[in-house]
Amino acid sequence: MNFNLSDEQQMLRDMLESFLRDRFPFEARRAQVRSTATESAIWSAFANELQILGTSLPENVGGLGGGPTENMIVMEELGKALSIEPWLSTIIMAGALLRDAGAKAQETMAAVVDGTAIVVPAFDYFPGSFGKDDAGVSIAANDGGFRLSGKIPVVRDAARATHFVVLAKDAGGGQALVIVAADAPGLELKTYQLVDGVGCADLSLNGVEVEESAIVARGEEAADRMAEAFNAGVVGLCAEALGIQRMLLQWTVEYAKQRQQFGRPIGEFQVLQHRMARMLIKVEETVSMTYLATAHLENRTSERAKIASAAKVMIDQAGLFVGQQAVQIHGGMGMSKELPIADYLSRLNVIAQQLGSTDFHFGRYEASSFEKKAALPVTA
Amino acid sequence: MDVSFTAEEEAFRREIRAFIAAEYPQSLRDALANGAEPTRENYLTWMRILAKKGWLAASWPKEYGGPGWSLTQQQIFRDELEDADTIRTASMGIAMCGPVIRQFGTAEQKARFLPPMVNAESWWCQGFSEPGAGSDLASIRTRAERVVGDDGKEYYRVNGQKTWTTLAQHADWGFFLVRTDPDAKKQKGISFLLIDMASPGIQVRPIETLGGDREVNEVWLEDVMVPIENRVHDENEGWTCAKFLLEHERSAIADVSRTKRRVKNLRALADERHDERGSVMSDAPAFRRKIAQLEIELIALEATNFRALTDASNGRDPGPLMSMLKTRGSEIAQSTFELTQEAAGPYGMVTPAPESGGIQPIGPRTGVRAADHYLNSRKLSIYGGSNEIQLTIIAKTALSL
Ligand SMILES: Cc1cc2nc3c(=O)[nH]c(=O)nc-3n(C[C@H](O)[C@H](O)[C@H](O)COP(=O)(O)OP(=O)(O)OC[C@H]3O[C@@H](n4cnc5c(N)ncnc54)[C@H](O)[C@@H]3O)c2cc1C
Numbered sequence: 122m123n124f125n126l127s128d129e130q131q132m133l134r135d136m137l138e139s140f141l142r143d144r145f146p147f148e149a150r151r152a153q154v155r156s157t158a159t160e161s162a163i164w165s166a167f168a169n170e171l172q173i174l175g176t177s178l179p180e181n182v183g184g185l186g187g188g189p190t191e192n193m194i195v196m197e198e199l200g201k202a203l204s205i206e207p208w209l210s211t212i213i214m215a216g217a218l219l220r221d222a223g224a225k226a227q228e229t230m231a232a233v234v235d236g237t238a239i240v241v242p243a244f245d246y247f248p249g250s251f252g253k254d255d256a257g258v259s260i261a262a263n264d265g266g267f268r269l270s271g272k273i274p275v276v277r278d279a280a281r282a283t284h285f286v287v288l289a290k291d292a293g294g295g296q297a298l299v300i301v302a303a304d305a306p307g308l309e310l311k312t313y314q315l316v317d318g319v320g321c322a323d324l325s326l327n328g329v330e331v332e333e334s335a336i337v338a339r340g341e342e343a344a345d346r347m348a349e350a351f352n353a354g355v356v357g358l359c360a361e362a363l364g365i366q367r368m369l370l371q372w373t374v375e376y377a378k379q380r381q382q383f384g385r386p387i388g389e390f391q392v393l394q395h396r397m398a399r400m401l402i403k404v405e406e407t408v409s410m411t412y413l414a415t416a417h418l419e420n421r422t423s424e425r426a427k428i429a430s431a432a433k434v435m436i437d438q439a440g441l442f443v444g445q446q447a448v449q450i451h452g453g454m455g456m457s458k459e460l461p462i463a464d465y466l467s468r469l470n471v472i473a474q475q476l477g478s479t480d481f482h483f484g485r486y487e488a489s490s491f492e493k494k495a496a497l498p499v500t501a
Numbered sequence: 502m503d504v505s506f507t508a509e510e511e512a513f514r515r516e517i518r519a520f521i522a523a524e525y526p527q528s529l530r531d532a533l534a535n536g537a538e539p540t541r542e543n544y545l546t547w548m549r550i551l552a553k554k555g556w557l558a559a560s561w562p563k564e565y566g567g568p569g570w571s572l573t574q575q576q577i578f579r580d581e582l583e584d585a586d587t588i589r590t591a592s593m594g595i596a597m598c599g600p601v602i603r604q605f606g607t608a609e610q611k612a613r614f615l616p617p618m619v620n621a622e623s624w625w626c627q628g629f630s631e632p633g634a635g636s637d638l639a640s641i642r643t644r645a646e647r648v649v650g651d652d653g654k655e656y657y658r659v660n661g662q663k664t665w666t667t668l669a670q671h672a673d674w675g676f677f678l679v680r681t682d683p684d685a686k687k688q689k690g691i692s693f694l695l696i697d698m699a700s701p702g703i704q705v706r707p708i709e710t711l712g713g714d715r716e717v718n719e720v721w722l723e724d725v726m727v728p729i730e731n732r733v734h735d736e737n738e739g740w741t742c743a744k745f746l747l748e749h750e751r752s753a754i755a756d757v758s759r760t761k762r763r764v765k766n767l768r769a770l771a772d773e774r775h776d777e778r779g780s781v782m783s784d785a786p787a788f789r790r791k792i793a794q795l796e797i798e799l800i801a802l803e804a805t806n807f808r809a810l811t812d813a814s815n816g817r818d819p820g821p822l823m824s825m826l827k828t829r830g831s832e833i834a835q836s837t838f839e840l841t842q843e844a845a846g847p848y849g850m851v852t853p854a855p856e857s858g859g860i861q862p863i864g865p866r867t868g869v870r871a872a873d874h875y876l877n878s879r880k881l882s883i884y885g886g887s888n889e890i891q892l893t894i895i896a897k898t899a900l901s902l
Contacts, residue, residue: 246777247777247778249775249779250775250776250777250778250779250846274847275847275848313851314851314852315847315850315851315852315872316850316851316852316872316873316876317850321847321851381633382635382636382637382640383636383637383640384637390889392889392892393889445879448711448879448883449879449882449883449887449888452635452636452883452887453630453635453664453665453717453880453883453884455711455879455883456710456711456717456877456879456880456883457708457709457710457711457717458708458709458710458711459708459709463710463711463876466711466876466879467711467872467876470842470850470872470875470876471850471872474842474843474846474847474850477777478776478777478843480776480777480785480787480788480843481776481777481778483787484778484787
């Protein structure tokens with residue numbers, strides 16, 4: 122067991138932290154969320170100035186060969202800044218889906234590393250959930266290539282995507298992962314915004330044509346890749362939530378020291394002291410679970426899915442407590458957009474439902490712990 | 502001991518229900534479907550209909566233009582309004598300021614201010630909190646000095662800033678706590694003023710909050726001239742009025758009727774939605790248990806509310822039960838919003854884009870803007886005396902700690 126970061130990893134953290142502090146103050150985030158621009162100066166800087174987009178990706182796409190630990194470091198910093206850059210979608214999840222998956226996949230991920238492509242997974246791990254029952258994409262041979270048709274609901278980061286990775290089923294029920302260019306004829310986006318400020322879209326594919334080479338995996342292999350991407354995504358969310366919780370705790374403590382009521386700082390009231398002590402305990406538990414889940418991914422242990430779900434449950438619960446208490450201790454100011462508190466709570470709130478709700482991950486953990494079943498998200 | 506309603510009470514319930522069914526405008530229902538933010542006119546449309554029937558000031562005695570209902574009847578009335586999913590009525594006049602004027606106002610003040618409240622002709626806002634005075638309300642600094650105006654009459658000249666003023670943008674009048682004696686000890690030097698919101702020197706600025714809608718405001722007062730006869734009770738007796746009023750606010754804040762309606766919506770949503778595993782949410786054991794927990798807590802809250810009503814009907818002071826109702830009422834309401842958001846799923850997280858000014862809802866109607874509403878519900882444990890303050894009151898008054 123070793124939760125130490127290497128010197129390089131520590132440097133990555135320091136560099137990203139100071140970059141985001143300087144270049145992405147909260148006003149910049151507000152402006153980015155309000156704008157509909159699909160270009161992001163931050164992402165360009167990741168590609169060109171910091172050159173970090175390949176940190177966790179393999180060398181065969183121009184990456185540096187890092188992995189889950191690098192992703193954890195980046196996600197925590199993005200969480201602290203409440204960034205809406207698509208690292209989770211593009212680097213972590215698309216990275217897992219397309220790793221060593223043939224020429225087209227490598228070419229596409231190489232374009233991600235140099236900042237010219239943004240690949241976004243566009244499939245629903247939970248088809249038929251929450252009333253989205255018209256979801257699903259079919260694939261059929263057509264003229265030496267293939268045609269895709271169907272609907273995909275709630276795709277995060279969709280407006281910024283240059284490519285999507287789509288899960289499609291053929292008439293025989295076989296499934297395939299397919300790369301689809303965002304500007305392909307027949308692909309339509311209905312965009313909207315979630316409370317965390319991220320742009321989403323419902324996609325419809327109306328006979329979108331792709332070539333054979335766009336199919337990056339089939340059958341079992343497609344399912345395995347999806348499971349890998351799911352686990353990595355869940356752990357990435359945990360790291361993001363950690364960054365968010367850290368900031369909320371820090372700001373709340375600062376506020377409690379400075380806000381005066383009844384002639385003294387509210388931080389002197391013992392009930393609030395204990396509340397903030399609890400918040401700290403939650404944050405520390407979040408640290409522990411994030412590190413642990415990351416180490417399981419890093420080692421590709423057989424327990425990594427179970428631990429990812431355990432981490433998601435703990436961190437969703439911790440996030441709810443830390444976020445709600447941060448608002449509560451700020452009083453009315455916690456409700457106001459003059460401070461970033463409300464926005465940070467909003468994001469924690471979405472995380473608790475992203476890539477599986479807390480209840481879903483309870484179920485996945487239980488299946489693994491009580492029934493000794495490896496419950497893959499795609500088959501769950 | 503008796504849990505059933507009398508035949509008269511049941512008849513009363515039917516009368517209310519029939520009235521709402523016949524009179525609540527469909528146009529209002531349509532306007533507010535899909536989670537749109539209500540306009541001033543939306544609120545007033547329904548308030549005028551109730552006023553015409555004599556039911557707007559539901560808690561008021563007959564002599565002041567209310568229906569003179571018993572506390573149980575009032576509870577039934579609230580339940581029916583909520584059950585039928587009607588728009589809320591603006592309550593700061595009827596539920597807060599009106600009772601203060603009735604209790605402490607002069608005959609002239611009663612004649613001037615109460616009838617417009619009853620008739621939905623005046624909208625009131627509450628100007629108590631200030632940037633430096635939230636939980637510690639008695640530390641307000643907004644200053645009111647006595648001066649003689651150009652017309653030779655006596656005025657208060659008011660300067661200062663209020664904050665968190667709910668729906669001040671709609672208000673015709675505000676009731677304000679101001680400091681009339683800066684040298685007296687905190688609670689002693691405060692007066693209760695009624696201020697025309699159209700007075701020169703008043704500026705209302707919106708505060709953007711969690712959950713989107715324009716709800717709260719800053720109210721800036723610069724050399725606002727308030728006629729001396731707009732002061733309720735004696736000079737420097739404003740704190741007595743405020744304490745009286747906050748008791749009224751707290752009892753309304755338990756909001757049992759409204760939470761019951763929200764639980765009903767939640768149940769409908771959970772019957773309709775499927776979780777990630779494809780089970781209907783109300784059949785999923787884990788989710789069902791959470792709803793059951795919530796419902797049981799709500800049953801207990803309602804029973805406690807009835808006890809408080811019984812005490813009040815018999816002229817006994819419900820005392821710390823009021824603080825308990827506020828604390829539990831807000832917590833239980835917040836759980837309802839949490840579970841509704843959970844049941845609504847991803848489409849419940851869609852929010853109107855800041856610049857769009859509207860929404861294009863996706864997914865079931867009962868789940869629309871569930872996340873916005875959840876975020877907004879965090880206020881319930883903050884305003885009206887935060888839950889920390891309520892617990893301190895309970896510890897002091899009930900437990901003598
Ligand atoms: C949506 C909304 C609507 C509102 N509408 C109105 C309105 O219409 N009119 C109006 O006048 N006001 C209104 N308010 C203001 C509301 O009454 C105040 O927000 C409330 O009194 C808390 O004050 P504060 O926000 O300054 O928080 P603070 O008093 O600064 O409290 C911050 C935190 O410290 C805690 N705390 C404070 N003192 C103690 C203590 N002694 N012991 C333990 N903990 C303590 C509080 O519980 C809270 O958690 C509204 C507020 C909101 C959020």
